[in-house]
Amino acid sequence: MANRSDSEEIRSNIIQFDKCLEFLEKAGKEYISSKFRICREDHLILFKLLIYFYRDEVNAKRHSIDLHKGILITGPVGCGKTSLMTLLRFMLSPKEQYIIKSTRDITLEFIQDGYTVINKYSKAAFQQTSGELSPKSYCFDDLGVESNIKYYGNETNVMAEILLSRYDMFISRHMLTHATTNLSASEIESCYGNRVRSRLREMMNVIAFDKEAKDKRV
Numbered sequence: 354m355a356n357r358s359d360s361e362e363i364r365s366n367i368i369q370f371d372k373c374l375e376f377l378e379k380a381g382k383e384y385i386s387s388k389f390r391i392c393r394e395d396h397l398i399l400f401k402l403l404i405y406f407y408r409d410e411v412n413a414k415r416h417s418i419d420l421h422k423g424i425l426i427t428g429p430v431g432c433g434k435t436s437l438m439t440l441l442r443f444m445l446s447p448k449e450q451y452i453i454k455s456t457r458d459i460t461l462e463f464i465q466d467g468y469t470v471i472n473k474y475s476k477a478a479f480q481q482t483s484g485e486l487s488p489k490s491y492c493f494d495d496l497g498v499e500s501n502i503k504y505y506g507n508e509t510n511v512m513a514e515i516l517l518s519r520y521d522m523f524i525s526r527h528m529l530t531h532a533t534t535n536l537s538a539s540e541i542e543s544c545y546g547n548r549v550r551s552r553l554r555e556m557m558n559v560i561a562f563d564k565e566a567k568d569k570r571v
């Protein structure tokens with residue numbers, strides 16, 4: 354299955370890259386915005402995401418992507434992180450699906466429901482699939498925009514707690530976590546502490562847009 358591609362780096366026996374781009378652009382126009390189009394400068398990022406979701410082991414090795422971890426997409430405001438994670442879901446089987454949940458919404462849920470929310474998104478995040486209990490994958494959208502919350506006087510970093518718990522579940526039950534963020538690694542550390550930063554590194558592949566990637570909102 355040869356693919357036409359003008360970039361040396363984008364070659365795969367598994368991924369029909371041109372077809373995937375066509376599909377994503379069509380879905381983007383339908384579900385994101387009529388102006389949606391795949392930009393050439395995003396091809397490599399898209400290729401890496403497709404390597405991951407298509408489990409292309411040869412390219413995963415070449416691009417240092419660990420297929421057992423989740424994905425952390427980093428990049429400046431408006432570069433298209435959330436849109437990509439939304440569209441890629443259309444290409445996945447039910448078993449591979451993840452739920453996209455904004456960190457702001459989780460924080461608001463915590464204010465309303467308290468500590469049960471931390472369990473809901475970590476230790477209790479299991480679903481019944483074909484008679485088996487399997488871990489729910491989440492994509493936490495916009496890590497770092499939420500703030501510490503005081504709940505009955507206790508200051509809690511809800512997302513840090515959820516990520517720490519999900520890390521334990523990643524180790525014991527292979528629970529996958531994806532996320533998008535505007536933060537750099539050092540900003541993640543100042544937001545969540547180095548224990549979280551170190552665990553994120555262990556449970557996610559970082560796929561980074563260029564710092565200069567343009568804001569697609571303007």
Ligand SMILES: Nc1ncnc2c1ncn2[C@@H]1O[C@H](COP(=O)(O)OP(=O)(O)OP(=O)(O)O)[C@@H](O)[C@H]1O
Nearest residue numbers: 386388389390429430431432433434435436569570
């Ligand atoms: N490939 C694209 N072509 C045209 N418009 C796009 C494309 N990708 C995203 N957009 C539009 O650009 C805007 C920003 O996209 P998106 O929300 O995915 O960015 P983001 O990186 O998640 O931003 P933020 O960091 O603020 O969360 C949206 O309005 C979306 O409709």
Ligand SMILES: [Mg+2]
Nearest residue numbers: 434435495533
């Ligand atoms: Mg976003």
